[in-house]
Amino acid sequence: MSFEALLFQAVNGFASASGLFLVAAGLSIIFGVTRIVNMAHGSFYMLGLYLAVTLAPLLGEAFGGALGFWGGILGAALVTAALGALVEVVLLRRIYAAPELYQLLATFALLLIINDAALAFWGPEDILGPRAPGLSGSVEFLGRRLPDYDIFLALIGPVVLVALHMLLTRTRFGRLIRAATQDREMVAALGINEAVLFTAVFALGTGIAGFGGALQMAREPANLALDLSVLGDAFVVVVVGGMGSIRGAYLAALLVAEVKALCTALGLVELGGFTFNMSRLTLVAEFLVMAVVLVIRPHGLFGRPQPAQARRGEAEAPLVPLGRTGRLIALAVLVCFAAIPLFSAVASYAPVLALDMVIAALFAASLHLLMGPGGLASFGHAAYFGLGAYGTAYAATVLGLPTPLAFGVGMATAAAGAVLFGWFCVRLEGVYFAMLTLAFAQIVWSIAHQWEEVTGGSNGLFGVWPDPPFDSASGLYLAALGVTVLGLVLIRRLVFAPFGLALRAGRDSRLRAEALGIAVDRVRWLAFAIAGTLCGAAGGLFAFAKGSISPEAISVGRSIDGLVMVLLGGVHSLMGPLLGAGGLTLLQDMVMRESPYWRGLLGLIILLIVLIFPSGLAAGLRRKRGSAA
Amino acid sequence: MSATTPLLQIEGLNAWYGEAQILFGLTLHIAPGEAVALVGRNGAGKSTTMKAIIGLVRRQARRLTLGGADLLALPTHAIARLGVGYVPEDRHIFADLTVLENLDLGRRQRPADMTLPDWTTDAVFDLFPQLADMRGRLGGQMSGGEQQMLAVARALVGNPSLLLLDEPSEGVAPIVVEQMTRALARLKAGGLSLLISEQSSDLCAAICDRAYRIEQGELRAHGPRTGQASETSLKAALAPGNAPTR
Known part of the structure; x- marks a missing residue:
């Protein structure tokens, strides 16, 4: 394990950090304003990459390689942002007042649906994108070859960080985002149309995620597992960095990426007679980073304690112990279940x-x-x-x-x-x-x-x-x-x-x-x-x-x-x-195992439940009963 | 319609906070240029009345209009744009934004047909000179009194025709209360309509023409000021136990 190899991996870590940061920053901004954790955020990253590998060759044929590549990335980011805006208007707008769990589930359903839609549209095979024109070479660095594109990626993170910072501090839109993050009701009371602001914020966040995905075009193929893996990483980054903090997100992304890079660089390590393959331990390392940070700073590096929020939705009805009838029914069901083996001769599948x-x-x-x-x-x-x-x-x-x-x-x-x-x-x-x-x-x-x-x-x-x-x-x-x-x-x-x-x-x-x-x-x-x-x-x-x-x-x-x-x-x-x-x-x-798209179907069912009973299924049914009585 | 047509008209207002009903059939009105006090104990429903007007709580009414426009079906931001300025209890200053940024968020052009003075940023700095000296300060680093001034200033730069002030003297130093009283008197003199809620009626008595007292979400007393009624008579009308004088 040479010092050069370590340094080389450290530079590599910066490139990975940029991608992580772009996803986490969007997630953080959206959560700050809408108070919704967008479980489908990784899906927009994935969509950005798929759109880029699709658009770039098309544009490349029409306008030439360079314009095609960069135009593909830009186009993918814009299309992702537009899709994000559409999702906000069609779906999220209906669930802002719903209980938190329902919001999480609704966006998760979206993740399932987008994944199956991508499967239907692009197929199960990984899709490779074109290489970056002008950046497909590499530079000699400490005796190794460092791809130009990785250096470019390493720079993109800080550039976006500065750009976002300028947007948030120097523009009215940024002031609105910061104000709404602190106090949505007051923003509305000052005559600012929240609905438009929310749509714009969601489009911005998903657009950044799509941009982050599209940038990976020259690095990794588009595949259907990206949405969840990126989402998990983004969650770790956001928790480590502190929710709502953009610079926290960058620092955390850097920390996580560097620790991972370090593990990769260390490779096989002998310790007390055992051989550990450190490169396999990257995920555990991520966990350790999070553990250490959370122990020292429970709200993340730059996070602040969240004010205790009043519970939304209906108050929970007190639980009641089973009455006599209830016990009898429970017993009857138990007896039925216990008796099922007796019927295995008739229905072997039972x-x-x-x-x-x-x-x-x-x-x-x-x-x-x-x-x-x-x-x-x-x-x-x-x-x-x-x-x-x-x-x-x-x-x-x-x-x-x-x-x-x-x-x-x-x-x-x-x-x-x-x-x-x-x-x-x-x-x-x-x-x-x-x-x-x-x-x-x-x-x-x-x-x-x-x-x-x-x-x-x-x-x-x-x-x-x-x-x-x-x-x-x-x-x-x-x-x-x-x-x-x-x-x-x-x-x-x-x-x-x-x-x-x-x-x-x-x-x-x-x-x-x-x-x-x-x-x-x-x-x-x-x-x-x-x-x-x-x-x-x-x-x-x-x-x-x-x-x-x-x-x-x-x-x-x-x-x-x-x-x-x-x-x-x-x-x-x-x-x-x-x-x-x-x-x-x-x-x-x-039903569901019959179709390759059963996850998407499940997502649709969840979405229907959430949209029909936005305050919760049980509450919805209670209300139905109440109005019928 | 004559000049005495009320600016704000509320009839039979019910409002809820979550599942709990807070207001029960509230009826009140405010004439153009009039300052009206809303007094009552903690929890009587003063804040909820304000929130019901601006649309921050679920409410229902036979009538809730501003200058003839129905407010019931409008979202909060549209009500604000119609000319309702809101200074909430606890001020709700954006702590991470500077004084200027806070004001910038509230700023709206004065409607062309408005006869009230134009509240530009400079005009509110003239009203509250302290604010001018701390334009770059973060809202979270200001004292309670300074935040209160900023909250009023932030509502004013939106050029409202009606200003809702929820407990403007709560938790601020007596000297700031005096200053606030003078500022509000100046606003009233400029023709702005005010609805001020207070637990203690000192500030209200100095400025307000009339007062409503609410108890447990219902209107209990209504003290009109007729002619040159003194401050004490207004106070007397509002003392618990007095029947509505209408």
Whole structure:
């Protein structure tokens, strides 16, 4: 490891930082004014790149290479901005008053839809763009060849940083953005049309993201995985830099990119007899940067504490314990589920599908503990599902442990992950919490993908079969049913116990709960750990049920499935997530797997839910009932 | 319509903050050039009345008009453009913006048909000379009294025909209250209509022609000033327990 190599990678880091910064800056500006975290922000970056690789050759034919390349980048940025404006007018404008969770879900639905639209339009293959005319060479730097284009990219970041700074401080539009970031109502009361401002801000933010994507044309091919990977990176950058701070975003982007570059430069490192491939650890490094910064500055490098915001939307109805009828119904449903193996002779598929439903129910219920009573919408619950599944699979296959023990190892893995990640997450609220949980889930996913020695890489782990008596379809099913029922009972008891009351008090008013002597952070941390552990149990059952586990099964899609289950059933009730889990599992099994575009379909369904019931499904239904009565 | 046609007319105004109803059937009016006080205890609904006029809370009314134009269907920014200036409680200065930038956001050309004085940036600096000395200062670095002046100035440069002042003397030094009282008297003399809410009626008594007292979201007393009624009679009319004198 030479000093030259280190320096070379450091210069490279600047080039990566520019791309990261452009995405994070747009995200930050949009959030500042509209208070919406645009989950589809990475999608606009991806669209920018796709549009650039499409436009550049077209323009190149018409006007020549140079004009085509740079015109393609500019055109892509403009088209992305226009699409952003369209999205704001058609979709976001309707949900500014909706609960935060719905806003996050709506923009996430947009991500799913844009991804499938890109798949339909550009196909699944990566698309390479043309090289930059005039910048396709390289310069000799410390004995290595440094591409001209990387130097250009390294400069673009600071240029955009300065340009944005000038825009914000020297123009009326910039003053409006800063004013609206601080106090939207006052801006309106001064006679400024918020609607136009919001559209312009969204177009600006998405345009910058599209520009950032388009600039990558000469560096990496356009592909469909970009939206999520860029989104995860942008979240880390924004959390590290401090929400709403443009220079914070640049500094954080630089920090993250440089640490990654350093890991790449270090390559293989021997430490105490073990050989670490540092270049594989780039994602863990990103996590460490975030961890260190958040411990020292909980609101990021340049962030400020967010004022405790009043909860929007309807007040949560108090949860009521089941009455006599309710208990009887629950018992009846349980008996029905327990009896399903008896019918396996008639419908052999029934136990398999029922097993899926039971696992989904535990998954959704554990997420609901956080979302409902906790008021914390996790966008990365798949992480603990994955930790549980991988822990179980590793223990059962590589370590050869008996089934119950392997299952225990899986739960312990999930618990450890939830305790570790939870410590960071519970310090944040609302959208910050959602962003951080999603970022952690991306990290777990990446580790599963990259740590081949343990996780089997992209293939995953195979042959995770349970021992007798769990090796038959009904044996495993009944065991899973038992575990799930135990988990559900535990959650119910918790919610009505003093712990659950404290958790709910923290959700309804953090300040007042703290004034009553409740250590809100600690209560949330414990809830996070319990939810993660139970989710890990669902993951362990999943690994045994499928006989294998792969990164795909724990991707962000699973986190979103969980959110949709909870939402379909209603955040306001303890039974809701169970109904939602059953419903979505059936729906996926019957309809969605039939189409390659089922994710986009799911996105459309989410969008419809959000647009028809902008104040929440449960509240919407209650209102319907109210007006009918 | 005659010259005595009210500028602002409110009939049967109900308003909600979230799910809770705050105002119950409020009725009041303000004539052009008139200064009207809105007094009442903390939580009586004074601020909500202001917010209901400018459109920051959900509300419903038989009538809510400014110069004959219906305000009920308009978004907040359109109401402001129609000529309602709003000085909120707690001032709501943009803390990260300078004095000049704060004023710039409020600035709007005076409508051609307006007969009131034109409130340019220089004119408000003349009204509040302190502000002129701190044009480059950030709003967050100003004292409460200075912020209050800036809040009034920021509303004035929009050239409103009606100025809503929510607790303009709250949390500011007595000397600033005096200065504010003089400034408001000057605004009134210039023909601007004022609606001022106060918990203590000292400032109002010095400036206002009439006063409304609200309790628990309902109008309880209405003290008119007839002819040369003294400040004390206005105060007496507003004292709790007195029936509406209309």
